[in-house]
Structures are given as structure tokens and as C-alpha cells.
Amino acid sequence: MAYPGYGGGFGNFSGQMPGMQMPGTSTNMFPGGYSGYPAYSDNYSSADDAMWNYFTAVAGQDGEVDAEELQKCLTQSGISGTYSPFSLETCRIMIAMLDRDYTGKMGFNEFKELWAALNAWKQNFMTIDQDRSGTVEHHELSQAIAIMGYRLSPQTLTAIVRRYSKNGRIFFDDYVACCVKLRALTDFFRRRDHLQQGCVNLIYDDFLQGTMVI
Secondary structure, rough: OOOOOOOOOOOOOOOOOOOOOOOOOOOOOEEOOOOOOOOOOOOOOOOOHHHHHHHHHOOOOOOOOHHHHHHHHHHHHHHOOOOOOOOHHHHHHHHHHHHHOOOOOHHHHHHHHHHHHHHHHHHHHHHOOOOOOOEHHHHHHHHHHHHOOOOOOHHHHHHHHHHOOEEOOEHHHHHHHHHHHHHHHHHHHHHHOOOOOOOOOOOHHHHHHEEEOO
């Protein structure tokens, strides 16, 4: 069966719309297009890499960034382009999405994974924001979610649009926040769906740990 609600491949985006299967590729990946996260070397330190320069300019002595430092790093990098910089709250959930060691911070490997996801989401947003207003309409957000590979019920889509729209429009920062939560919560669910049937049993404490941080 199709795995419900999982848009795949953000971490290894390579030019195609995220979540879309390219011709000739196998359909035997994890349902929803999941193909895993890319691996990066722990000792990467190339001074010629722009991302490394952005990251190390704000990272602490521990080689990691917190939400405020990530916000500064992304703003200085200009990854949001002509759109408004990311809010502190969006940066918090970006860290939570990739914080697999539960430090509340982000290392460079995680930052590179985030960078790839942000570029994919940005291209998706720009595709539907054809007038470059910096916002999209509610039906366009639903379209973007479907393009990314999520298969959600109309009721769920309506709830998501209602949560992230302001006066009927969705801004880039809210769109990215939506993408981050969809990926993080679906990954949380997927890791517990051992039979890949779209159904899991959760204890209350596990549910809170997986949702309250996002």
C-alpha cells in the first residue's frame, strides 16, 4: 500500500521536484519515495565551501549552532532569496527536525542536510509563486504538498492550510515551517511503523516526545 503522508527525498534533492519519481527509477523504495538521508563526512572542513564558511562564522566552540545562530546563518547566506528571512520559531523546528542526538543544536552535517531540503522546498515554492509575491494561495499549498509526495485526506489538507495561512495567503516562512513539520512528524511515525502499513501503537510519553519538540 502507499505509505500515507510521506513526501520523499528532500535530503538528496537533485533537481527534480522533491518527492517526484524520475523515469526509470525503482518503485521498491520505502513507500512515499523515501530513500534515506545523505551521509556527510564528520571531518569535513573545506574552507572553499560557502556553506562551511556560513556555518563556522556563527557556530560555537562545540561546532554546533542553536536556533538563534541558525537564523543568523541562514539570513547571512541569503538562501531565502527575495523572500523574508526565516523566523526564530521556524529555525527552532528546523533544528528539531534533524536533532537526532537531542542536543537542541545542529552540527554541520545536519546543516548540509537542511540546506538541501530548503533548496528543494524553495524551488517548489517558486514554481507555484509565479507572480513572485512571496505568498501562495491555499489551493496552491495543497498542490505543493501533493507534488512533494504526501497523500493526505481533504480534511487534513484543510486543517494544514487553515493553520499556516494568513488572510487566505501562505508566506514563504510559514510554507517552510509546514514542510519541516510534515517531514519531521512523518519521519517520527515512519520509524515506528515497522510493517509499513500506516498504523502504529504509541504510548503517551513517546507521542509527547515526538510531537512537542516540533
